[in-house]
Amino acid sequence: MCDLCMKHGAGGKWYLNAEHYSNQIVEKYNLRDFLMEQYKNFEQISVRKVHGFNAVGMGYKLRIPIIGRIVKHTAEKMLHSTNPPTNPFKAEGHIGQVIPLEDAIAILETCAVEPIIEKNCMCRYMARGEKEACCINFGVMSEIIDKLPRFIPEKDKYFLTRKQAVERFREHNRKGYIGTIWFGPYPYINNLCSCANPECAGLRPRLDYGIKSIYKAEYIVHYHEDECNGCGACVKFCQFGAIELDRVRKKITINLDKCFGCGLCRHACKQNALHMAPRDETPGFEKDY
């Protein structure tokens, strides 16, 4: 299990601990106003200076010796913070994890607090100017988004039953969108996303800069080579670049260090050669989150 589960999972996975979804948390930390302020200003967060610092050109700052380490450390400390959130312009306590379809369904069926809605993904909008309804919200967060028209899908029905939410998530996942679940801010869970690289602002710090903004899933891919016919369909489903096709042998090679355990490659494989196994029971990867 990852350290998020150890600290916040009450014996299981942190994101299957229903307590984190409850409205009581929202009232306790006064998150209604906090989230309203944060989402009203969402697209500005990376350009707004907090303590004299914003994300513009961050990659260059990270390359500077010593200063780079401080920037990385400060960013991780902020993202992993478990203090009561104070500043809506900071991504405080905003840490997430990749999850496969099964766990997303479990969240939607058992943990998510109603009302459940589907809103336009902020990341795709900020990065591409495209409005795509694929981000699922719960509880108080749904009420807040309902007051912010730019997040509300124009055509789609956006209040969903649990069953509809499962169906929508399944569609996104089959299409190749990475399932992710987030504290936002800790200890409240209100966002179940279907992400893409490089648009996702939560994956980018980890994939491009090595900052732990998101953990690998509690799973890792297991490949049954005998079943594989070398069709290559799984390669482009892996947004983490873990799969390569060996055209001569007509088999794939998987770089397990790169596997985030999203489970998307399975949707591409008609031969049933790709399966998911618990990460913490996979020798050499028990602690690789």
Place this chain on the structure above:
Amino acid sequence: MANQIKGKTKITIDYTRCGDGVDVDPRECRACLKVCKPAVFLLHETLGAVEENPYDPKKWRITALWLDLCTRCMKCVESCPAGAVAVTWKE
């Protein structure tokens, strides 16, 4: 991890040609956002805009955010109908 392109890239958007300085709404055009493979640009409301009116169409602009990930392909410069994007670098 990040591609390590040598030197520093500088990307500027001329806000007298696109964005909140003029009547060209980057949310309508989006050309630079679409062509950039590594998604270097950010579409956002100008700072302070929200306090006045969060939905004012004249309050949006583009900032080049992830400068070090730019591959210097120049597609954004070529595709910008307003000639607002400039990409320069020192080796």
